[in-house]
Amino acid sequence: MNSKVRSFFSRARLAKLTVSGPPFVFLLLFFLLPGIIMVIASFRYPGEFGGLAPIVSATPETLHGLTLETYRFFFGDAIYARVLFKSFLVALATTLICLALAYPLALLIARSPKKRRDFMVLLVILPFASSFLIRVYAWMILLGPQAALSQALNGVLGALGMAPVHLLFSPFAVLAAMVYVHLPFMVLPLYTNLEKHDPTLLDAAQDCGANAWHRFWRVTFPLSLPGIYSGSALVFIPVLGMFAIPDILGGTGDMLVGNLIKEQFLVTRDWPFGSTLSIMLTLTVLLCVWAAAKLGSTRGHYA
Amino acid sequence: MALLELRNVTRRFGDFVAVNDVSLSIEAGEFFTLLGPSGCGKTTILRMIAGFDQPDAGQIFLNGADLADTPSEKRPVRTVFQNYALFPHMTVAQNIAFPLKMAHLPRSDADRMLKEGLELVHLSDKADAYPHELSGGQKQRVALARGLVNRPAVLLLDEPLGALDAKLREEMQVDLINLQKEVGVTFVFVTHAQVEALALSHRIAVMRDGRVEQVDEPAKLYGFPKTRFAADFIGHINMLDAQVLEPLHGQARLAVPGIGDIMASHLHGVPAGSKGTFAIRPEQVRIGIHEEIQELKNHFRGTVRHFLYRGDVTVFKVSLPNGVIMEALLPNSAPGRAELFEVGDSVSVGWRHDAGVFLRD
Numbered sequence: 050m051n052s053k054v055r056s057f058f059s060r061a062r063l064a065k066l067t068v069s070g071p072p073f074v075f076l077l078l079f080f081l082l083p084g085i086i087m088v089i090a091s092f093r094y095p096g097e098f099g100g101l102a103p104i105v106s107a108t109p110e111t112l113h114g115l116t117l118e119t120y121r122f123f124f125g126d127a128i129y130a131r132v133l134f135k136s137f138l139v140a141l142a143t144t145l146i147c148l149a150l151a152y153p154l155a156l157l158i159a160r161s162p163k164k165r166r167d168f169m170v171l172l173v174i175l176p177f178a179s180s181f182l183i184r185v186y187a188w189m190i191l192l193g194p195q196a197a198l199s200q201a202l203n204g205v206l207g208a209l210g211m212a213p214v215h216l217l218f219s220p221f222a223v224l225a226a227m228v229y230v231h232l233p234f235m236v237l238p239l240y241t242n243l244e245k246h247d248p249t250l251l252d253a254a255q256d257c258g259a260n261a262w263h264r265f266w267r268v269t270f271p272l273s274l275p276g277i278y279s280g281s282a283l284v285f286i287p288v289l290g291m292f293a294i295p296d297i298l299g300g301t302g303d304m305l306v307g308n309l310i311k312e313q314f315l316v317t318r319d320w321p322f323g324s325t326l327s328i329m330l331t332l333t334v335l336l337c338v339w340a341a342a343k344l345g346s347t348r349g350h351y352a
Numbered sequence: 353m354a355l356l357e358l359r360n361v362t363r364r365f366g367d368f369v370a371v372n373d374v375s376l377s378i379e380a381g382e383f384f385t386l387l388g389p390s391g392c393g394k395t396t397i398l399r400m401i402a403g404f405d406q407p408d409a410g411q412i413f414l415n416g417a418d419l420a421d422t423p424s425e426k427r428p429v430r431t432v433f434q435n436y437a438l439f440p441h442m443t444v445a446q447n448i449a450f451p452l453k454m455a456h457l458p459r460s461d462a463d464r465m466l467k468e469g470l471e472l473v474h475l476s477d478k479a480d481a482y483p484h485e486l487s488g489g490q491k492q493r494v495a496l497a498r499g500l501v502n503r504p505a506v507l508l509l510d511e512p513l514g515a516l517d518a519k520l521r522e523e524m525q526v527d528l529i530n531l532q533k534e535v536g537v538t539f540v541f542v543t544h545a546q547v548e549a550l551a552l553s554h555r556i557a558v559m560r561d562g563r564v565e566q567v568d569e570p571a572k573l574y575g576f577p578k579t580r581f582a583a584d585f586i587g588h589i590n591m592l593d594a595q596v597l598e599p600l601h602g603q604a605r606l607a608v609p610g611i612g613d614i615m616a617s618h619l620h621g622v623p624a625g626s627k628g629t630f631a632i633r634p635e636q637v638r639i640g641i642h643e644e645i646q647e648l649k650n651h652f653r654g655t656v657r658h659f660l661y662r663g664d665v666t667v668f669k670v671s672l673p674n675g676v677i678m679e680a681l682l683p684n685s686a687p688g689r690a691e692l693f694e695v696g697d698s699v700s701v702g703w704r705h706d707a708g709v710f711l712r713d
Contacts, residue, residue: 252404253437255424257498258454267450271441 091119091324099318119325129309133329136306137337139220140288143227147235147284148277150228155239155276156269159246166244173236181230185297188226192216192298222298223305227288234283242276243269278341286334306330353416355380355538356401356506361410363396370396372562373410378506378540383532385541387549388559389585394542398508401540402431414505425454430499431508435515436491438483438498445470445479448497455502469501472531489520493527500535509541513548525551546586550574558582574633576618580711583631590637590678594630594710596622606630606710610674614650615705622712632708634679639668639693642700651702654678656693668693670701 094102094112106113123129158169176184191198194215203213216222246269254264292307299305306326313323354377363371371393378384386394399405401412403424412419419427430451438447448469452462470476473493483491492512499507509528513521529552532539543549549556550570558565558573558581566573566582577583580591594606596619604619608630616630638645645651654670657677665681672678680701682692693699 247435247437249433249435249437250439252402252424253431253433253439254450255404256402256429256431257451258425259450260425263454268439 087324087327091321091328092116093321094118095319095321099320101320119321122322123325123329129326129329132304132309133306133333136289136330137333139224139227139305140285142224143231143288144235144281144285146224146228147232148281151232151235151239151280152273152277155236155243158236158240159243170237170240173233173240176233182293182297184230185226185294188222188229188298189217192222192225218298218300218303220299220303223295223303226294226298227291230294231284231288234287235280238280238283239273239276242273246272282338282341285337289334290330354378354413355382355415356540357413358397358401359411359413361397361400361407361412363393363400363405364408369562371400371407374559374562374564375410376557376564376567378538380538381536383529383539383541383552383554385543385549385553385556386559387543387546387556387585389544392559393562394544394559395510398431398510398540398542401506402429402508403427428505429508430504430506431510432492432495432499432512434510434512436483436495436512438491438494440483443480443482444475444486444494447483447494448501451498451502457502465501469497472500472534473497488516489524492516492524496528496531500531500537503535504537506538506540509539511543512541513543513545521548528552550586558585560585576709577631577711580629580631583629583709583711588634588679589631590634590676592630592632592676594628596624596626596628596710599624603705604710608674610676611652611672616708616710617706619710622710626712628710628712630708630710632703634667635665635681636703636707637678637680637701638703639670639680639682639699639701645700645702648702649705651700653698653700656695656697656699658695659693668699670699672701 090101092115093104094114094116096102097112102112104114154173158166158173161169190196193199194217199216202216206213250268250272251264254268259267290307290310291305292311295303295305295308296311299308306329310323310326310330313319313326356376356378358374358376361371361374362369374393374397376384386397388394396405400407401419403419403422406420414427414429439450442450445466449462449466452465457465467476470479473496475490475493475497478486478490483494486494492515495512499509513524516524525548528539541549541552550573553570555567555569556573557567560581566578568576568578573582574586577586577589583589583591592608592611592614594608594614594616597605597607597613599619599622602620603615603617604622604624606614606616608614614630638648642653652672654672656668657671658669660667660669661684663684665683668680668682670678670680678701
C-alpha cells in the first residue's frame with residue numbers, strides 16, 4: 050500500500066511539473082531574467098555609442114561600474130514624474146471611459162437571448178481581425194481635418210462663432226484611440242461575469258421591495274466587481290505603457306511615459322535611464338494593483 | 353372575504369396554456385398548498401401572485417384590491433425561492449435586513465425586526481456568516497427569515513424543501529408548521545411532493561395541466577378524492593372499473609367485471625347505470641386466509657404475486673380473478689416481518705362496505 054501511495058504521489062507531482070513546468074520556464078527566461086537585467090542596467094552608465102558601459106574596465110579612464118546617476122536624474126527633474134503622472138491620468142481616464150461604455154454593452158449582451166449572445170461577442174472581438182496599427186492609422190483618417198467629423202464639428206463651432214478645433218494630433222485623439230483599442234478588453238471580462246449572475250437574485254431583490262435602481266446598485270453591481278477589476282486591469286496596465294497611439298495620433302505635447310522609454314532606447318540611446326523609467330512604470334503598475342487589491346478585499350470577500 | 357383571491361386566471365406561453373381559468377380563494381392565516389406534477393402550472397400561479405408574471409386573463413385580488421397594476425416590489429408578498437436566491441455578497445444579517453432596508457424603516461425598528469428575524473430561525477450566531485458558509489438547511493432558514501422579516505401578507509414558497517435530503521426535509525416540515533403558527537402569515541406553498549402537502553397544509557389544491565382538479569383539506573383529499581387523477585396522484589390507490597347497479601341512500605351495489613358485485617358507500621346523487629372507477633386505498637384492503645376475510649361485505653380470492661417489505665408495513669400485491677392487481681398493506685406490528693404469505697399463496701382480500709370511493713367517468 051505504501052509503495053502505491055508513493056507512486057500515486059510521485060505521479061501527481063510529475064503531472065504537476067509537466068503542467069506548470071513550461072510556463073514557469075518561459076516566465077523565468079522571458080520575464081524574470083530580463084527584469085533582473087533591466088534592474089542591473091538601470092544602475093550602469095550608458096555606453097559611448099548606445100548600449101551599456103562595462104561594469105569592469107581594464108582602462109580606468111573610461112566610464113564604468115555602477116551608479117545611482119539615472120535615479121538622481123529621474124528625481125532631479127519633476128518633468129519625469131509629471132509625465133508618469135500624466136500617463137497615469139490618461140490610463141485612469143481610458144479605464145473609466147471604457148468602463149462606462151462597456152458596462153451597459155456587457156449587460157445588454159448578458160441579458161440577451163442565449164442564441165444571440167455569441168454573435169454579439171463576436172462583434173465585440175471583430176476589430177481584432179485587423180492589425181492594431183491599421184486600426185490606429187484609420188483614426189488619422191477619421192479625425193483628419195478633411196474628414197466629415199472635423200468638418201461637421203467645426204461647421205457647428207463656426208456657426209456659434211467659436212474657433213475651429215483640430216481633432217487630430219491632440220490629447221482627444223489619443224484618448225479616443227486608447228478607448229477604442231481597449232474597449233473589448235473591458236467588455237469581455239464584464240460580460241463573462243454578468244452572464245454568470247443568477248437571474249433569480251434579481252427576482253429575489255424585487256420581491257424584497259427593491260426597484261430597478263436598487264436592484265442594479267445593490268445586487269448586479271457589487272456582484273460584478275470581480276469583472277470590473279479584471280477588465281480595469283486589462284485596460285489600465287497596457288494603456289499606462291502605450292507608446293504607439295500617442296506616437297501616431299498625439300501632438301508633440303502628448304508624450305507619455307511609454308514614448309519616453311521608447312525614446313531612451315531608440316533615439317537618445319540612454320539604456321540605463323530607459324531602464325530606470327521602465328522600473329518606475331512597473332512600480333506604478335504594482336502600486337495600482339496593490340491599491341485595487343486592497344480596495345477589493347474590503348468589499349466583497351465572498352466566494 | 354378571502355385574503356387572496358384568484359378569479360378565472362389564465363396564462364399562456366405561445367400555444368401552451370400553463371394556467372387555465374383557475375379560481376382560488378385563500379383565507380388569512382391559512383397554509384395553502386398547490387400540489388401537482390411538474391408543468392401543471394403551480395409555479396406560474398406563484399409567479400403571478402408575486403408579480404414576476406402577469407395573467408393573460410382574470411384577476412388576482414389581495415385584501416379585495418386588484419393587484420394587476422402593482423409591481424412586484426410594491427406587493428406585500430414575499431417569496432422563498434427553490435434555490436433560496438440568497439445574495440452571495442451579503443452576510444446572513446444583511447440578507448435578512450434587505451427587505452427592511454428597501455422599506456426605509458427607521459433604524460431602531462429595522463434593528464429590532466432583524467434581531468427578531470434571526471431569532472425566529474435560530475440563526476443569531478450566524479449573523480455575520482456569508483451564504484456559502486452555510487448548510488442547505490441554514491440557507492433555507494435564512495430565506496424564510498428574509499421572507500418573514502417584515503411580516504408580509506402572504507409568503508409564497510416554491511418547492512423550498514426540494515433541495516434538502518430526506519431527513520432534513522422532515523425536520524424542516526415540522527419547523528415550517530411551527531413557524532407558520534408563530535407568525536400567522538398566510539403561506540402559499542408549491543410542491544409536487546404529496547407527502548409534504550398532506551403533512552403541512554390546511555388545504556390543498558390539486559392541479560393538473562393548468563387546471564385545479566380539487567381543493568380540499570388533506571384528510572378529505574386523501575379519503576375522498578373527486579377525480580381519478582387526484583386519487584392516483586396522492587398516495588397509492590387501487591382502481592377497479594365498475595358500474596352502479598342499485599343506488600339507495602348513498603349506498604350502492606357495483607358490478608365489477610370479472611369478479612362480481614361489491615358494496616360501496618358515498619354515492620349520493622349517482623344514478624343507476626353510471627360507469628366509473630371504484631378506488632380504494634391499500635391500507636383499507638385487508639388480506640388474510642379465506643375464513644378471516646369472509647366477515648367483510650366485500651371479499652375476493654386471489655393469489656399473492658409480489659410482496660414488498662417496507663419496514664413499517666409489508667405491501668402485498670394480489671392478483672384477482674379478473675387480472676387486476678390489488679395492493680394490500682399489512683402493518684408489521686409484530687417483531688420481524690409478518691411472514692404470513694409467500695408469493696403464489698392463495699389468499700383473500702376484503703374491505704368494509706363503507707371503504708373506498710366511486711369516481712364517475
